[in-house]
Amino acid sequence: MNLPRWPRDLGLGVRFALAGGRESWVRTVLTAVGVGLGVALLLLSTALPNALAERNAHEQARMDYTFDSEPPPAADDTLLVADVDTAFGDRDVRGRLVEPEGPRAPLPPGVDAYPAEGDMVVSPALKELLASDDAKLLRERLPYRIVGTIGESGLIGSRELAYYAGASGLAAHIDGSTVSRLERFGERSPTEEESDPVLVLMNIVVIVVLLMPVAVFVAAAVRFGGERRDRRLAALRLVGADSRMARRIAAGEAMAGSLLGLAVGTGFFLIARQLAGSVEVMGISVWPSYLDPSPVLAALVAVAVPTAAVLVTLFALRGVVIEPLGVVRAARPARRRLWWRLLLPPAGLAMLSPMVGQGRAEGDFNQYLVVGGVLLLLVGVTALLPWLVERFVARLGAGGVAWQLAVRRLQLSSGSAARMVNGIAVAVAGAIALQMLFAGVDGQYTEDTPQDLGRAQMQVSLPDGTPLAPTAERFAGTEGVRKVTALWEGYFGDSSWRSGNGPDLATELTVGDCAALREVAELPSCADGDLFVLDGSDYSPDGPKLNVPGTKLYLESSPAASRAEVVWTVPAGVTRAHAVEDPTGTRRGGFLMTPAALPEDFGTAVAGQLYLSVDASVPDAVEHVRNTAAAIDPLAEPVTWSATTTSARYDSLRTGLLVGAVCVLALIGASLLVSQLEQLRERRKLLSSLVAFGTRRRTLGLSVLWQTAVPVALGLLLASVVGLTLGAVLLRMTDTPVAVDWASVLAMTGCGAAVVLLVTLLSLPPLMRLMRPDGLRTE
Template identity: 55%
Template sequence: MSDVTYAEKATGTGPALPGGPPPDPRGTLRVWADDLRMGLAFALRGGREGWMRTVLTAIGVGLGVALLLLTTAIPGALADRDQRDNDRVEVLASDAEYTGDTVLVGTADTEYHDTAIRGRLLRPEGAGAPLPPGVAEFPKPGEMVVSPALADLLDDPGAGLLRERLDYGIAGTVSDAGLVDPGDLTYYAGSDDIEAADVNVSRVVDFGEESADRAMDPVLLLLAMIVFVALLMPVAVFLIAAVRFGGDRRDRRLAALRLVGADGRAVRRIAAGEALAGALLGLAVGTLLFLAGRELAGGVTVYDMSIFAADLNPSPMLALLVALAVPAAAVGVTLLALRGVVIEPLGVVRSARPARRRIWWRLLLPAVGLALLAPMMGRGDDAGSFPEWQVIGGTVLLLTGITALLPWLVEAVVARLGRGPTSWQLAVRRLQLSSGTAARLVNGIAVAVAGAIALQMVFTGVEDDYSEATGHDTARFQLGIYVDAGQDLRVGEKVAAAEGVEETVSRISVEVADRARDPENFATLTVGTCAKLRTLAKLPDCRDGDVFRLTDTYGAAGTGRMIGAGGPLYLNPSYEGMPGKAIPWTPPAGTRTAKALRDDDGNLYDGIVATPGAVPDVHDSGVFNGWIDVRLDPAVPDAAERVRNVVDGTDPLLSVHTLDDYLVAEEFAGIRTGLAVGAACVLVLIGSSLLVGQLEQLRERRKLLSSLVAFGTRRSTLSLSVLWQTAIPVALGMTLSMGFGLVLGTVLLRMADTPVAVDWASVLLMAGAGAGVVAAVTGLSMPLLIRLMRPDGLRTE
């Protein structure tokens, strides 16, 4: 029998023979490998308890891995999406490029039930005319090729009004190369009516342009970085919690190994091997979940955005990083968790009162995070981009402070709790014995809520900087129609007679000047009914045939000189180097003055206003632009679609706009959409992981629950105790997350140089959403709890 102990053999630290060589490092690696392999065997072949724990760990890790793989794939998918959008941009032909091998393209965009439909009318000029991407051949006049999503929409029995508008025969389908995403509603129709001189018609020599690398606004870049951190931090927290499922049972099994000679370091390596097995199996589960989810991605649309499944390919380097980091984290977290556990041959010293948690280093993490973010306060977007790693590092440390402080807070609070009903006492006693486990289950939701609160504060604070009031009276008018010079101004009369239209107000305008070419004085001539003109100026009285010169405006002096000269004025004057079609117009005698009113932006209307009787050729001159406001009857279904059909029947190149109170910057809206999509995925992960953890906790306490029932404890009491065990840490976690979220949101607003304001309704809504997820998980775990409280849970082997 050798005198070398198991511990000395396992660590390679046995006594060296006199004069012999030092311990071989390769022996140490071999011992590590043997112990890890033994842990793998326990996880996979250690009986029902062993593989149940491994399966639960794999599910928890797999959910996190699937989301991480999705995160690594999304940047590439969005880049491919943008590239396909760039590929179908029309490259206009200049006179020098025009060779006859071009195509006339008319813009015929429309909407259907507030969903945008991209439409193009095509008329090839020459055999070599370029084809739009995704189109195999030009459709003949009266035919169109459509995207698969639009084909499905047209097949819908309720889409009769849309079929009436797009009254073309379907000759083919646009392939994926010509679509930005699976839900893209696009059509290309053949036409022999459009001409190069028509409004909204362009002569195109090619399709596609290089994507321009534009620098993002610094504040928007800051928002994007915080969204990235806020969405991935909960995933990392849950991955760490998942590898610790079933820790109590595992430690008791490891105690048996001490009886056969394994030392403390050896059993820790074996425990790391068990965690490694769960992590590796979780990688496989996560990969399968990601592949399955990718196949379903094309059929899912969130906030009018979807992605082709073929585009969801994770970056190889990032995927490799995930594959290496997850097992390494599992081993590291397990070894770190076992540092405070004494595993002896006759049991585990965990039930004894643990040493009181220290708070100083827990406060140090958020303090360092704030120290990193503080120097950037007040920068706004004037000093260039924010340092990426400083922003990410400071935010990560600040949010990590939640995971460090929550166990201390739960322990400190439950230590002072006591009296109450039996269910309360059972819950409090359980929390006093294992407050760390309860805090781990809530950490992820607390981090997610804190990040959501901070982002909500920032989005609300900077929203005004990235949105602009349109000035439209959306309470009165819901649609607007812009009519360019040369288009049919009488469309307003046709719209007014459409079913579901209560009122239309038209405003027609053109530039008027004192000379036909290169005028010295010029102004805007606006033509409308007396009712419309009264929204522009304070009119003394008005009847058809009147003309008014607006006063108290910037251009009032020049307008007065034009009118006072008494000669003819010219509509649509031309300037040097620009062709024009100037039309003489003589204002009627007796032109009066009127005081201009301010528009919704506070600016005074300017120029000359006239009634239709004063400008007899307004519809036929071809120089007036028009805007028609339309009020719909809410009692008439699909009134907006009927208006669009009337307009399309008049001229398919005319477009009908849904009026909005505000226009939001595209990049800002994109980041907000990304947050919404990511938050939905994280909430699914949070709920799923919490449910797995809750089920594991209940499974470990099966004998205890059965014993309490056998001694006469009511099942309702035990159910309430489980609810209290969840509610207390959740309440503490939500309180902590609200505090950290408000701090982080305040710091970020100061970094963006934006006044700090708190929308308490949104803050409470975020906290309530987090608590709601936990409540739902607790409810879903009740069936298992009821089953585990049966007397046969006392059976043992």
């Protein structure tokens, strides 16, 4: 190999690509756009680790939970902060009430000065939302005056809804969780979460599956205009270039398109980076400054894309004979060999097979084997599909004119058709495998809640001292509320809770009217003023032991509480009752009291729990409940019940997959459209000739549709087989029973087909323009 000739020939190819006339630069521009779309997504992928790290760092920096059993003493450098998070529709709103106890109180990140009582500082997104016509109910819930905005350093995303509002009197509610006294913001004792091997495996597979279609599209984009390029290379042979020189010039042209694609992709990325500040996907948003690609990974992309363009071009030309008088590809091409294509999927399965049955018991999965195995299986799709399309279309027979035109075109250039579909086939195969994996392990990260949604759909926790009857009445009168079960709760101990060791025996206290108490116990009879002690409790069996007349019981209170400790003496004749499952699904124990039996000083020492039955047919019923809770006390915590609860890390990974899938689908659609336009441009003269001979435009439109539909159907069929195989292996690796959710498989293939159909429809207007007679012009 004469190495010094390589730079010269590659440079000549670059000159042909950039200065070879209208045809050359149009082809180069199409290649650059196709490559640029892939490069933009690759750069986005390299920026994601930094974005996630920045979001986590901002979250840790503003952490305001202490969970201290004894808060620090009040001083001029302490702050009282209360968690008053809420939600509006399906969007979370982070809320904090703040009360500085001195001029040196620590400021949260992004806040320059504390708002006075009745004022608040808000995130830009919340300010925008509150100014909209749709936020009337939220404005009622947040009756504060906006006096400023939270800076970027205090938010984890550009679209996050958050606020800090001034308050007073928070010291009486300190509990270390809802209300805390802080000396500084930030994580107190960062702990390393124990890694879950299955989640690590899923994370690796998600990354590979999302990036593989991007690589396929970039490889396909550098081959745009292949037929015209080869005819031009034949002309170069005629003026003295040998076959190797012609291939190096072709590689130089591809390299020029890929280098321009790097520039275009960088531009796309910078535009998308700037737009990221105004976009929220699946509840996730970032600031543009978060999306800084890793320098090492960005450099890898910059080197890998041109290198891949050269190698792909040389590989594509290995079976093409370029002679001075033409290209031996217009004749019947040699059949594609099958044997080496069949080796790839078994090789991938062989890499994954040692980890079958490993599950969580044997630690983390081998990342190199996982990446290699998944890659080989997905690459097997791209290798098998051209052979499958070639064999299938060779057997297609007669039909209508549109069908015959499509079949003949596919028989002459099955490789081009397969390349256009390869990316969608890889994406669908990966999506099916991931869907099987997520569906299979979902039960391990999703648990059924014990809450009885037939009896209540919302729960409102009220702070100590909230009055009983008036509060229940206000919720009963709230729009959309059908029933209110109001219970006030506390804990009794046989000794003071403020002593060093606490009580030896403890049990619950539940207060409510007779109707509410019947939700938690079988009562023989009930009237206001009655007392009961429960048996049959799930977790609080000490009630009967403490039901000894004359025994002094101490109501739970924290050492930091300002009020005096409340003591109750057990009277004689307390009725026994049997516990039943309450709306939360548990059998509670201890003592039951009706309001008339509650000592007067207990009213400020018990906390309310309201269980609400809500009419889902009433618009914004949940929002009305939240507004009532906020109006009664800003520290009230309304919670909407659900039948299941999901692991936060698993849910985060699933959300990341959905966000990535949206980006990849957008790339697939855009790249397919560019590829389709490039193929139509190459066939402009042929299409114009057919129209000139009387072929109807409708017929040509249908032929284009058939040319797309046949390889797409074959690609989706192959993708389903490979996806199901990969999904089954991944499930066996996680030691999970193999099951196929056919509805999800059909949904994945349907999404792939829908993207291709949409691209085909969008290409019809350009197709009609290309059928004009002026398409017969030539230079």
